Amino acid sequence: MAIRLQDYEQIVGREEIAELSVFAERVRNKRLQNINSTAVGGGVAEILTRLVPLLGELGIVATWDVIKGDQAFFNITKAFHNALHGHPEEITREMLDHFQANTEANLGSLDLNGDVIVVHDPQPAGLILKKKEIGRRWIWRCHIDVSTPNPKVWDFLRPMIDQYDASVFSMPDFARDLAVPQYMVPPSIDPLSDKNKPLSQSTIQAVLDKYELDSTRPILTQISRFDRLKDPLGVIAAYRLVKRNHDCQLLLAGGGAPDDPEGEVVLREVKEAAAGDPDIHVCLLPPFSDLEINALVRGSTVVMQKSIKEGFGLTVSEALWKKKPVVGGRVGGIKLQILNGVTGFLVHSPEGAARRTMQLLANPGLRRTMGENGHQHVKQNFLLTRHLKDYLFLMLSLDHPEEDIVQFYEN
Amino acid sequence: MPHSEPFVFNTERRLVVLTGQKARNLPELLAILKRISGSSIFYHTHEEYFLSRQFARHELYNDFALWISEALQEEPLAEKLAAIDLLSFSSIRQIRESMVAEIAAFLESTEGRARECPPGDEFHFCRAKSFVVPTGIVARDLPDFLNRLPSVSNTSLYFHFFEARLRLERITNDFSFWLSGIGQEALADEIDRLNPYAMTLDQLRHRIIQLGTMRLGD
Numbered sequence: 001m002a003i004r005l006q007d008y009e010q011i012v013g014r015e016e017i018a019e020l021s022v023f024a025e026r027v028r029n030k031r032l033q034n035i036n037s038t039a040v041g042g043g044v045a046e047i048l049t050r051l052v053p054l055l056g057e058l059g060i061v062a063t064w065d066v067i068k069g070d071q072a073f074f075n076i077t078k079a080f081h082n083a084l085h086g087h088p089e090e091i092t093r094e095m096l097d098h099f100q101a102n103t104e105a106n107l108g109s110l111d112l113n114g115d116v117i118v119v120h121d122p123q124p125a126g127l128i129l130k131k132k133e134i135g136r137r138w139i140w141r142c143h144i145d146v147s148t149p150n151p152k153v154w155d156f157l158r159p160m161i162d163q164y165d166a167s168v169f170s171m172p173d174f175a176r177d178l179a180v181p182q183y184m185v186p187p188s189i190d191p192l193s194d195k196n197k198p199l200s201q202s203t204i205q206a207v208l209d210k211y212e213l214d215s216t217r218p219i220l221t222q223i224s225r226f227d228r229l230k231d232p233l234g235v236i237a238a239y240r241l242v243k244r245n246h247d248c249q250l251l252l253a254g255g256g257a258p259d260d261p262e263g264e265v266v267l268r269e270v271k272e273a274a275a276g277d278p279d280i281h282v283c284l285l286p287p288f289s290d291l292e293i294n295a296l297v298r299g300s301t302v303v304m305q306k307s308i309k310e311g312f313g314l315t316v317s318e319a320l321w322k323k324k325p326v327v328g329g330r331v332g333g334i335k336l337q338i339l340n341g342v343t344g345f346l347v348h349s350p351e352g353a354a355r356r357t358m359q360l361l362a363n364p365g366l367r368r369t370m371g372e373n374g375h376q377h378v379k380q381n382f383l384l385t386r387h388l389k390d391y392l393f394l395m396l397s398l399d400h401p402e403e404d405i406v407q408f409y410e411n
Numbered sequence: 412m413p414h415s416e417p418f419v420f421n422t423e424r425r426l427v428v429l430t431g432q433k434a435r436n437l438p439e440l441l442a443i444l445k446r447i448s449g450s451s452i453f454y455h456t457h458e459e460y461f462l463s464r465q466f467a468r469h470e471l472y473n474d475f476a477l478w479i480s481e482a483l484q485e486e487p488l489a490e491k492l493a494a495i496d497l498l499s500f501s502s503i504r505q506i507r508e509s510m511v512a513e514i515a516a517f518l519e520s521t522e523g524r525a526r527e528c529p530p531g532d533e534f535h536f537c538r539a540k541s542f543v544v545p546t547g548i549v550a551r552d553l554p555d556f557l558n559r560l561p562s563v564s565n566t567s568l569y570f571h572f573f574e575a576r577l578r579l580e581r582i583t584n585d586f587s588f589w590l591s592g593i594g595q596e597a598l599a600d601e602i603d604r605l606n607p608y609a610m611t612l613d614q615l616r617h618r619i620i621q622l623g624t625m626r627l628g629d
Binding site (some may be wrong): 019169176177181182183331340390391394397400403404405406 | 421422424425426427428430431432433450481531532533535537538539540541542543544545564569574578579
């Protein structure tokens with residue numbers, strides 16, 4: 001059964017949901033058209049799947065369209081994506097021309113009917129060409145880190161972005177010095193999704209049993225792709241230091257991407273590093289394992305996210321929501337989620353991670369307090385309902401571009 | 412002449428605006444501090460109060476002090492900035508001047524030695540775009556006001572106490588202003604003299620109710 005807005009009342013409270021309606025009233029019946037490049041897979045599609053129906057319930061005419069493109073176009077946008085992240089990529093004139101041609105093809109077929117048009121990420125960014133003809137309000141919603149981009153791609157995109165009415169980034173570190181207003185809208189987790197909903201103790205136990213984890217001994221867990229930037233070998237090094245003083249287990253679990261050859265290499269390295277220790281569990285999870293990931297985190301004692309570089313790192317919020325203290329690298333969005341010493345610990349090295357993990361293992365009271373703090377922090381800042389409200393505020397901002405304080409009075 | 416206007420409790424929600432301005436070291440921070448909008452300075456000195464986390468509040472209340480401590484590890488300066496008495500200022504301009512003076516003096520004392528933050532740990536200047544709406548809670552007189560106060564959210568309390576005075580540049584907090592208007596000048600003055608920076612929002616609420624109840628008992 002579809003999840004409805006009122007289902008969130010039990011989590012965030014009736015006042016919070018009522019407040020959504022108060023703000024939605026000011027933009028009721030406006031058409032909000034989202035445009036991205038994929039209907040399934042990836043974080044953007046996941047969030048739109050959840051947000052669009054909820055916006056509809058609030059009286060916004062929210063729609064979602066997907067641009068079309070051939071394989072060459074998506075290869076080019078993949079290269080753009082990597083280049084915007086600062087990786088060296090060869091970007092040729094032909095690639096830029098093909099991107100433009102694809103944009104024009106989409107402009108011919110897409111019905112741009114929103115009062116507010118939200119364009120997600122670089123792939124459809126060129127649709128702004130239509131603004132001169134049809135007007136409307138345009139928002140560029142950038143989900144990726146463009147703080148240190150390859151100049152060739154950025155110089156190509158920048159004139160397009162400057163034509164939008166506003167831009168949106170997930171955190172301050174991702175933003176650029178732009179001519180248009182920039183807003184921060186962090187991503188969010190859905191507390192009612194399979195990955196986050198409450199589970200019974202028997203479900204959690206069944207999953208721990210399936211992965212041969214012993215629930216009577218502490219379990220340290222990192223949930224992430226097998227990627228060097230997530231530092232799985234550093235996590236093993238930290239675990240080995242902890243193991244000198246605490247009898248514990250380590251779980252490294254994550255999905256794999258079949259088209260990611262480096263992922264396979266890293267997985268092999270991790271398995272080699274873990275060889276000979278029956279207390280290290282390395283699990284390559286199949287797609288659609290959300291419920292199992294939920295149970296594994298709930299069954300853990302301490303969660304780690306020892307990334308060396310990170311986008312937002314929502315796995316941290318997913319763990320905090322389950323009242324688990326998190327030991328994480330002081331990078332990217334992890335810094336917004338782990339309030340150092342309050343909801344977990346920020347660390348720079350395997351040694352630091354080990355020291356903080358030992359501190360947590362030795363102190364159940366500290367784990368409880370941090371777990372509770374983490375849950376509250378996520379409740380206030382990283383739940384889907386907050387994300388929904390930010391969308392309403394974005395729409396309102398377009399109506400009040402110059403005001404710092406927008407006052408609404410009784411109707 | 413006392414008026415009979417009711418007090419309308421508002422609440423505030425906000426969207427964070429990114430200025431795109433960032434600093435890696437103290438000279439850069441200082442240069443931006445001198446020119447950045449007042450609303451950015453208000454944001455970074457009051458965000459911690461606005462969040463009013465029920466669970467914890469960092470001991471370094473303002474973002475500048477926190478960054479100088481954590482990213483630059485210049486503890487003496489962080490301590491000084493955290494100790495700036497925000498209550499003693501009636502405008503954001505004065506807060507800016509005070510911060511600028513502290514940082515400039517520190518840089519002078521270190522003879523130009525300026526630590527760089529680790530890459531990725533820059534200070535990003537933000538500000539808030541606030542949306543203010545009535546909560547639907549209205550007080551007709553002092554007893555009614557004291558009865559309603561427990562059901563008012565911390566955000567509403569924050570708005571009427573902090574935003575009104577510094578960001579909207581009203582002469583005092585909204586409660587004191589209204590109370591003066593209904594002939595409760597003495598109570599208005601007592602509330603005006605509270606130091607909201609030295610307590611949590613829950614404590615502030617409690618103290619206002621306490622003062623008001625005492626006044627009613629007179």
